[in-house]
Amino acid sequence: MPSLTVDTPTGAFVLTEEEGAITRATWGRGGSDHTPLLDRAAEQLTEYFRGEREVFDLPLRVRGSVLQRAVCDAIAAIPFGYTRTYGEIARDLGSSAQAVGQCCGGNPIPVIIPCHRVMGARGLTGFSGQGGVETKVALLRLEGAAGLLI
Structure with a gap:
């Protein structure tokens, strides 16, 4: 699964993509994969931390009950x-x-x-x-x- 690390004011943050959706985001260091979705998610996350974005517009997939x-x-x-x-x-x-x-x-x-x-x-x-x-x-x-x- 491709993942991309983004530096944020709260620490390094790893975004993970699977089958066209963000499936995981967590603090820490991870991959450096660049896909259109991961790059878009990184850009939106950066905008959020700059105070320029209030709503994320990304495909998400939550697994669980x-x-x-x-x-x-x-x-x-x-x-x-x-x-x-x-x-x-x-x-x-x-x-x-x-x-x-x-x-x-x-x-x-x-x-x-x-x-x-x-x-x-x-x-x-x-x-x-x-x-x-x-x-x-x-x-x-x-x-x-x-x-x-x-």
Whole structure:
């Protein structure tokens, strides 16, 4: 599977493509493959971190349970600069907040599927990406959602 490493303010970030869709994004170093899709994804990610992009326009494929895919769809629908709680998403999906939290932690395409926009009932919670909660705060600040962190 082709992958491309992109340097971001939150660290090196690897995008992976499979069968015409982005299937994984994670912090770390990986490949240096250039495909039209990976180059487009890298460009959009760079634009996001420069504050020039609020919505990603990429084909994504989330593998996992029906709930995992539904949670990722719900997260992807949260607008730039806004947050929702695990409980709100759980209520919409007829699930538990704990199950939604586990799916958020298993999000295979963070940032592009913005799991950093999901909060606990009492506010800021952990983040499974590199840098933990500090990265979550940095992403929310980038989006102008920092007032929601209090």
